[in-house]
Amino acid sequence: MDINFVIEKFALVTILFSISLVIAMYSTYAERKVAAFLQDRLGPDRAGPFGILQPLADGLKMFMKEEIIPSNASKWLFMVGPGLAMLCACIGTAVIPWGQDLNINGRVVPLQVTDINVGVLYLFGVVSLGVYGVMIGGWASNNKYSLLSAIRAASQNISYEVAMGLSIIALLLMTNTLSLKEIVAQQHGWHWNVIYQPLGFIIFMVCSFAETNRAPFDLPECETELIGGYHTEYSSMKLGFYLFAEYINMFVSSAVMATLYFGGYNYPWMDTVAGHVSPNVAALIGTVVLFAKIFAFIFFFMWVRWTIPRFRYDQLMNLGWKALIPLAIANIIITGIVIAVVNKF
């Protein structure tokens, strides 16, 4: 293991980590601005020009607040909860290919932390682990409302993971690989998977809304029924971690959707562009395109939140088990038949 490799990976991880944090920070600002736009208001506009310093002010407020741990809470787990939520939100970015390989002084530097050959499944593992932060925090608070919220989060995540997995299987039938790098490389130019898998994409997107606990599926933090949900007892930066983890999750799932279904760093006429500029610049343009797609998805997340009211719990379960899962299974069967027919002729 040479030292350059270590430096390169360390730099990439650091950059990705800070990008996730900055994007999550400014997502809170963007969310308030989008909400204001959709409701015909101004939104935050006091701190700095256009309120651009608002996230810093919010962050400072979170840090300075008094830290309260309820006396009957299980102290150790009360602290583990937010940490776990944050950890699971951050490790998802490791397998996503952020661009084509760079060439620095004759050294090929892949813009991906690691290309494991079970990349898609790794993402799935991270998603399924994410619920523990909510469950442990909710239980450790020793509060009935938090506990109810933790239980809701658990059953919601389990239910929507099934449909999510089934929608991915149809995609994997087409790609024949579990490596995200290869899945993106196959979508060169215009051959985005969403064109071949529109139903699969819609199912996957609905499930990722449910997995990130975003409206209209934010039942675990439904304030009309549960006070504040799983973070009722939390204050200070521990609460901040939970809120932050939600925005990082939103960023990561936008990145996953862009990678799996919307071509990742690929864009139409990329070969023409690559002919005019040096390979490194072309790769960086791809990265910029990927981020543009991610921001579009984040905007979509916010748009939906301020448009659609929250589901009732039975409606949530009916949608998951009686609509999405049968649709996903039908999608697998149709995809299988089409692939068999195409291979035959």
Add this chain to the structure above:
Amino acid sequence: MGTSVFYFVATLSIIFSLMVIFSKNPIHSVLYLILTFFTFTVHYVLLNAQFLAVVNFIVYMGAIMVLFLFVLMLLNLNKENEPNKSALVKILGVIAGGCLLVTLVGSFKAVSINSPLVLQNPNLGLVKNLGKELFGPFMLPFELSSILLLTAMVGAVLLTKKEEKANG
């Protein structure tokens, strides 16, 4: 390096699994069980069985243990309202556990541990090879076990249906 990592993780596995039975609070037991499963995932990675590792991670840690935790939180068991078990049950438990221990020790003694474990095909655990093995030579057992799971699922659904009728 591989061996020292193995011994470190194996020690952790044993400590965590002991904590599963020694901790008083059922929720803590489940959390230790999750950590135990995580160490198993590391063992699979050490054996180069990437697919098995990640599936163990998703299915056991991500799904089954979430359900365990879900049920325990729903029941909200704690020390105060736990029923006291009679002495007879405790004695029976000790006898059953002792029998299991004797059987395990006997079977491990039968296996020769003189030669260290060497993987015959280090790439067997990769997705492609595992899939070819499962759907080739082991097709029948694989399908039979999936039918077994399906039967259990249908049975569970049927049980809840019957209860509904009795109530209504």
